[in-house]
Amino acid sequence: MNGFHKKYLLVAAFLISQGLVSIIGGLAFASVPGENVIFPGIFISGMEVGGLTAEQCTALLEKNLDKLQIQNIVLQHNDKKWLYSLKELGITFDIPGSVDNALREGKRGSTALKGLELLKIKVSEPKLPLEFNLDEAKFKNAISDIAKEINVQPANAFVVYEHGKVRLVPESKGKELDIAACIEQVKQALRKQGDEPVDLKVSEVKAQIKASHLKGINGVIGTGITFFSSSDKERADNIYLAVKIINGTVILPGQEFSFNKALGPRVSEQGYRSAPVLVNGRLVEGTGGGVCQVATTLYEAALYSGLKIMERHPHTSLPAYIDPGSDAAVAYGEMDLRFFNNTGGPIYISAVIANNCVSVKLFGAVKPGKSVQVISENNTDNRNRRAGRSYIRVYRIFYENGMEDRRELVSEDYYLKETIVK
Template sequence: METKDRKADRKKINYFYIIILTIVIILFTGSISLSYFILKQDVITKGVFVNDIDLSHLTKQQALEKLKNSLKPMGNIDIILTYNGKQYKVPQDKLKLSYNYNQMVDDAYNIGRKGNYLERLKTIYETGKQGKRLKYYMKADYANLNGYIKDIAKEIDREPVNAKISIKNGSISLTDDIPGQKADTDKVLKDIEKEVDGMIKGDIKENKAVIPIAVNMIDAKIKKSALEMIKDKVSTFSTVFNPADANRTENLAVAAKAVNGKLIMPGDKFSLNKTLGPRIIENGYKEAPVIINNKLEPAIGGGICQVATTLYNAVLRADLKVDERYHHAFPVGYIQPGQDATISGDALDLKFENQLQYPIYIEAYISNNKFIVNLYGYSSDKSKRIEIYSEIVETYTPKIVYIDDPTIDEGKEQVEVQEHTGYKVNTYKLIYKNNVLVKKEFLYTDVYDPINGVVKRGTKKTSVTVKPES
């Protein structure tokens, strides 16, 4: 049986544990409240410094004002760009040095605000005890500087000049190519940034730098060394025309001037339509007969197809690659069937490319009643010669269709469409060496459909006036 003294002692022990438990609960609750209070504070935590400026317990606005009042911009920075003895001093307003105050404040404010509850408390405790020192440097705004450098580059930049070639009466004349140059504005900007950053961070003690403007040389696209490969007349072809047809002759002369002197470098492509440009009066072309709807009609630029045909045959004999070519609706008088070429507006074109290893130069001119095209390049085998041969394998006879026309006097006829015989033609490339045929190569088949003639036959009755007898 428990004595009164033992009951009293046990009661005292229980009171003691209750007091201890109460104290623990109070301390724990206070700790939680304190921690909550610390984490919820809308100020920068204790021990945070920016560039040695104490921002402890400041709101973001207070910290911003303190930094602006405490951080002073550095003095002038002298950047001098040089090229070929000339100097360009960069204006101070092109650099625009400044601190990013908002970033400083945000970085300081975010200390102790990332991670979970315990991680945040740990960061705040360590920062308050040991301190956290953030370091920032001024930044330069180079937006205006870029335009300033490009303006300087305009004084330095120089386009390269291609070498040129001209051939007259078989005599070849060459001019030198001249390299161009271009200021490397990206490198100049990077060089300036490197110097300015070094000055801001103190790595470079003097606030002055002289920077040479980097310049890159630009080779000419066409070099004299490439044109020196043009040594031989690799092909020639001519067609005959009637000089009495003044307008057609003028069109041939205008076209010859446009084609003459054209240079096709290895890998380049040639378009006759692009070279001639629009066949309009403003470009010097006149009205002459052309084939329209299977008959000859007057139109601006008549006769240009003879230019296409002559050039085409020179191209075939130079063994160049033909990409686009069309034959006429019916054979023409100045070339054998199967060897003609026609162009029309932008729809039909003569295109070829230089797949060889050396340049090709076109010489085109009129001599008496001939339109002549010479192609110059490099002949690696002077014993080789190419000719073109066409063989008619089928002939198609046209019909003549008569149409009664009451507006024409009876007994009279008017040819509306001239009939043209149709042909199927196979065309071949003949390769000779030392004037001996060594190869006959089939090229293509052309089919000229027959064009039926259309003749208007008059049905109009003529009135007869009877003279009365006297």
């Protein structure tokens, strides 16, 4: 066969194929329904809606809405399963959106393509899902009980002091139901129209304090102890709350600790109660009364630990629960207790209450042969005499192998001579 005949046959074949496509498309398009009629062979959520008008399809879906709404969906995690109706999960069907989707099915593209699409629909019978809306607030409320069953809080690493020895207890991981991911999983399951259980996504939650953060801690480097009366319940409650907050705090090398930052505002919304607080030498009612005693106990421990004191304020009158000059007054936004970890290793704060005693221990790397002594002197201030006030100077003496290495003046304070009870 010469080249001319071969070329002629190829052109003829092409023209014939195009003609067949046009004929088939034209025949198919001849039966393509109007814009307000759904293609035959289309189903929505198991119901045949092909050939119906938009109004007829809407009526059919609304008639079966109650039955569709009580459909169940199974949520599962490991070997535990929970059964919910779609209504309980805040899922409502969008009938207008579903009808619009059905109307558009197969009606995109050119005339010939619409005809071919009709043939495809007749063969495949598309099964469209019902469009839906999901109320996230209702969904979260519905599965809150599941979250309570699944969620496990991580446990931070901590220090145990027994029989004069330190033991580090490692952290443990927690887990938490990923609600945002669960919402997406349920949406996907509804679009697939299957009856398979939804395997809920649960995320791992890591502890904030790990055993690696406590590496090098081998003993107590400083202790503070104060006593309080339990007769004033509100004040005692504030002390318990403050102790609970600072207990377990880790201060890394080169890091500064702020008492106010740790506790936050002393407001009733945070659990603080109204109790006596010292203002200008007088006891008055104020939210958070008693918190200063916890700050004072921590300050004493910081002094004996040799930590660098960045900020500390005395009371106007000397508290009865501590030696002169060793108190620390705090007020959120006004007066803070801040100290810097200059030990070269991590510090762990252990704060507990037992028998009306606030005990704060700072754990760190004990350096053999080194110790700290804190002394206070009640002096006469010949240069700056202040009538009705006592003048207290506090020194810190650092020893190495029993010999004084250096001495520093920590503070010079003036107190009203009346001693407060609390």
